[in-house]
Amino acid sequence: MASPWARRGGLAWKYPFSRWGREVVEAAGLEISDLAYDPLLEPARRGARRRLAAAVGGRVYLGEGSWTPEVAVASYLTARLIVGRISDPYLGRLFGEHEGKRFYALASDEDPDVLSSLADDLEVDSERDGLLWGVALADYLPLARRISGSRWRLVNADVRRGRVWVRRRGFVRILQEAVRDRTSEAPDPGPLPPPLDEAAADVAAMLRERSARARRKSGAPGGFPPCVVDLLDRVRRGENLSHLERFTLAAYLLRVGWSEGEVIDLFRASPDFNERVASYQVRHIASKGYSPPGCERLREWGICRADCGLRSPLQFGRRARKVEGR
Amino acid sequence: MRAVEEAFSRYYRRHSASIYVPEVERREIMLMSFGGGVLRHLSFRSQQALRDALVRENPMHAYHSVASYRNPGSPEMREKGILDADLLFDVDADELPDPRCSEGLAWFCGDCGESGEGPAPPSCPGCGGAPKTLSWPTEGCLEAAKEHALRVIDAALGDLGAERVSVSFTGHRGYHVAVGLGGEKPLLGGFERMEVARLVSGRGIDPSELVRVEGSTGALRVPTVGEGGWRGRYARLLRSVLEGDPPEWVSESEVSRVSAIPGLRAALSSGYAAGPVGKKTVELLRRMVVELVEFSGAVIDEQVTGDPQRMTRIPNSLHGKTGLRAVPLSPDGIRSFRPLRDAVALDGEEVTVEVRVPVPRFRLGGEGFGPLSPGDSVRLPAYAAAMIILRGRGVEA
Ligand code: SF4
Numbered sequence: 256m257a258s259p260w261a262r263r264g265g266l267a268w269k270y271p272f273s274r275w276g277r278e279v280v281e282a283a284g285l286e287i288s289d290l291a292y293d294p295l296l297e298p299a300r301r302g303a304r305r306r307l308a309a310a311v312g313g314r315v316y317l318g319e320g321s322w323t324p325e326v327a328v329a330s331y332l333t334a335r336l337i338v339g340r341i342s343d344p345y346l347g348r349l350f351g352e353h354e355g356k357r358f359y360a361l362a363s364d365e366d367p368d369v370l371s372s373l374a375d376d377l378e379v380d381s382e383r384d385g386l387l388w389g390v391a392l393a394d395y396l397p398l399a400r401r402i403s404g405s406r407w408r409l410v411n412a413d414v415r416r417g418r419v420w421v422r423r424r425g426f427v428r429i430l431q432e433a434v435r436d437r438t439s440e441a442p443d444p445g446p447l448p449p450p451l452d453e454a455a456a457d458v459a460a461m462l463r464e465r466s467a468r469a470r471r472k473s474g475a476p477g478g479f480p481p482c483v484v485d486l487l488d489r490v491r492r493g494e495n496l497s498h499l500e501r502f503t504l505a506a507y508l509l510r511v512g513w514s515e516g517e518v519i520d521l522f523r524a525s526p527d528f529n530e531r532v533a534s535y536q537v538r539h540i541a542s543k544g545y546s547p548p549g550c551e552r553l554r555e556w557g558i559c560r561a562d563c564g565l566r567s568p569l570q571f572g573r574r575a576r577k578v579e580g581r
Numbered sequence: 582m583r584a585v586e587e588a589f590s591r592y593y594r595r596h597s598a599s600i601y602v603p604e605v606e607r608r609e610i611m612l613m614s615f616g617g618g619v620l621r622h623l624s625f626r627s628q629q630a631l632r633d634a635l636v637r638e639n640p641m642h643a644y645h646s647v648a649s650y651r652n653p654g655s656p657e658m659r660e661k662g663i664l665d666a667d668l669l670f671d672v673d674a675d676e677l678p679d680p681r682c683s684e685g686l687a688w689f690c691g692d693c694g695e696s697g698e699g700p701a702p703p704s705c706p707g708c709g710g711a712p713k714t715l716s717w718p719t720e721g722c723l724e725a726a727k728e729h730a731l732r733v734i735d736a737a738l739g740d741l742g743a744e745r746v747s748v749s750f751t752g753h754r755g756y757h758v759a760v761g762l763g764g765e766k767p768l769l770g771g772f773e774r775m776e777v778a779r780l781v782s783g784r785g786i787d788p789s790e791l792v793r794v795e796g797s798t799g800a801l802r803v804p805t806v807g808e809g810g811w812r813g814r815y816a817r818l819l820r821s822v823l824e825g826d827p828p829e830w831v832s833e834s835e836v837s838r839v840s841a842i843p844g845l846r847a848a849l850s851s852g853y854a855a856g857p858v859g860k861k862t863v864e865l866l867r868r869m870v871v872e873l874v875e876f877s878g879a880v881i882d883e884q885v886t887g888d889p890q891r892m893t894r895i896p897n898s899l900h901g902k903t904g905l906r907a908v909p910l911s912p913d914g915i916r917s918f919r920p921l922r923d924a925v926a927l928d929g930e931e932v933t934v935e936v937r938v939p940v941p942r943f944r945l946g947g948e949g950f951g952p953l954s955p956g957d958s959v960r961l962p963a964y965a966a967a968m969i970i971l972r973g974r975g976v977e978a
């Protein structure tokens with residue numbers, strides 16, 4: 256049995272964003288100059304680079320077993336400073352996605368009391384009852400919104416007394432979204448000491464390379480309808496789209512003549528991009544020849560961005576073309 | 582419409598003390614006049630100021646925002662600064678798939694004045710124009726609407742654990758249920774509110790999520806009776822079948838198939854797997870999910886719930902399509918509420934009405950009227966005359 260200290264240290268290692276992480280920062284009196292120059296924190300600086308490389312590359316880096324709690328927390332803080340310094344919302348989202356996934360990997364079998372306490376820390380109102388956690392609707396809905404799969408929709412869920420009741424894995428999945436929220440926005444700390452500034456430059460370079468890979472020019476004749484423009488924008492900025500949004504975008508683009516490969520490339524910018532899944536889905540939509548949903552549906556799903564007076568976004572280009580042709 | 586307007590005015594002068602909008606200083610108020618004018622973005626510092634305005638303006642329709650705002654009177658949505666908004670559920674008899682709601686229909690051709698009973702024919706037999714269907718609020722149809730409002734209330738109190746539920750008869754063809762969840766974080770996002778709407782209506786339920794089968798073994802996973810939402814409702818439905826007490830819409834074949842599933846009873850109470858079951862049984866179980874929603878989901882306008890900026894009628898104001906009062910009710914009070922008796926608000930001063938379109942026999946305020954035919958000229962108390970005139974079936978003589 257680990258000593259209480261080790262256990263708490265372990266929690267800071269796993270959850271540096273939480274109050275356990277903050278306790279370590281306070282106890283060790285960590286400051287920016289320590290993060291930049293303290294020789295004992297060299298592994299933390301290396302760890303921060305690897306963390307960000309993983310985030311930009313769409314992988315997950317858990318950290319090193321040899322890290323002390325200080326190093327573990329310093330690695331997270333250093334990475335966060337760099338994200339704040341680069342101040343690119345796309346990088347912020349990638350980092351949030353990374354920290355969320357890392358959290359899920361480390362917390363899925365976590366002690367229930369620790370999970371409840373993490374929820375408090377993340378300001379997720381939860382209540383435990385045996386094997387279940389009840390998450391207050393006002394917290395559940397915005398967090399679950401981004402998770403695809405019908406089990407997350409309220410109509411299919413166990414909803415009682417204003418709470419959605421989920422088992423441990425489900426609870427951790429919800430908390431993952433809260434971790435993502437907490438970590439995807441970092442304040443700009445201002446100019447960094449040279450060692451950290453160099454690291455930031457490297458990360459910025461990786462980021463540019465990734466964007467270049469993902470970028471492609473748009474240009475259907477007559478232009479895209481507002482809903483599609485918005486979806487395209489958001490994918491390119493690296494936002495994760497919901498399943499419905501992704502379906503709409505893919506079905507639309509395939510219909511107006513994009514190739515499967517082009518559509519898959521587009522989604523490469525998404526933080527949660529998975530080559531195998533994405534190509535399967537895109538191929539499936541292409542082979543079935545699905546049309547994008549009609550405007551009424553899109554309005555219902557909150558995807559519609561303007562009242563174009565159309566029945567389907569596919570009519571947008573057509574109408575514009577016709578008007579031009581006259 | 583003079584006589585109807587005057588009857589409205591007498592009502593507001595005598596009864597304005599019964600007008601009460603909670604947190605009135607935070608609400609946006611909207612009034613529509615008999616002339617068709619609309620006054621938006623009004624705000625009032627006190628109940629009395631609002632009452633005075635109703636007496637002065639004598640509106641045909643009067644609404645308040647469900648949301649509370651920092652600056653309710655600002656014409657710019659952004660500057661209003663939304664603070665919170667109850668979830669509003671709109672039950673409208675026009676949307677109900679209930680046969681009771683097609684009673685009393687009549688049609689009228691604005692071009693030549695032809696009319697008749699029942700829904701409008703595709704073209705007017707008199708002049709070939711396009712006639713309009715006119716509805717009529719009937720006891721039966723309003724009773725159907727009440728059933729759906731009660732379903733909303735059940736879900737609000739049970740699943741949603743609502744802190745506050747207020748119900749009101751709209752004064753026309755339905756009910757509004759406003760639900761406050763309590764807690765510090767307001768639920769304002771369209772998607773989030775729509776999710777709640779779908780929980781209440783059951784629309785979008787995924788039967789394969791409630792009835793799961795483990796591919797290799799055919800083991801069956803169903804929800805347990807203690808769960809909430811549709812999961813619990815479905816589990817309790819299956820239990821009622823096993824206990825020989827299913828709702829009437831469950832068919833014989835459903836009863837025998839469900840009863841034959843091994844281990845189902847234990848699965849429903851404990852969450853263990855049942856089965857194994859074959860494909861046919863799985864299909865039937867999933868079909869029952871859809872049927873359950875059809876027979877017990879509340880039919881509501883989900884767009885209304887999704888939009889935090891919707892308006893609802895000011896309690897005890899008059900509805901300009903009927904002359905009935907928008908009546909605030911308690912979640913229990915609605916059960917014994919009889920709209921066509923209890924919502925009558927105008928007085929009995931006599932008005933002569935010339936009938937243009939057939940009027941069915943109807944009861945209002947405990948008295949019977951009609952049936953009336955085009956050409957009839959009758960003296961009626963103001964509340965009955967207003968109904969005929971505002972429903973477009975007659976004019977003031
Ligand atoms: S009206 Fe149709 S095409 Fe236009 S933005 Fe909305 S959904 Fe897209």
Ligand SMILES: [Zn+2]
Nearest residue numbers: 690693705708
């Ligand atoms: Zn006609």
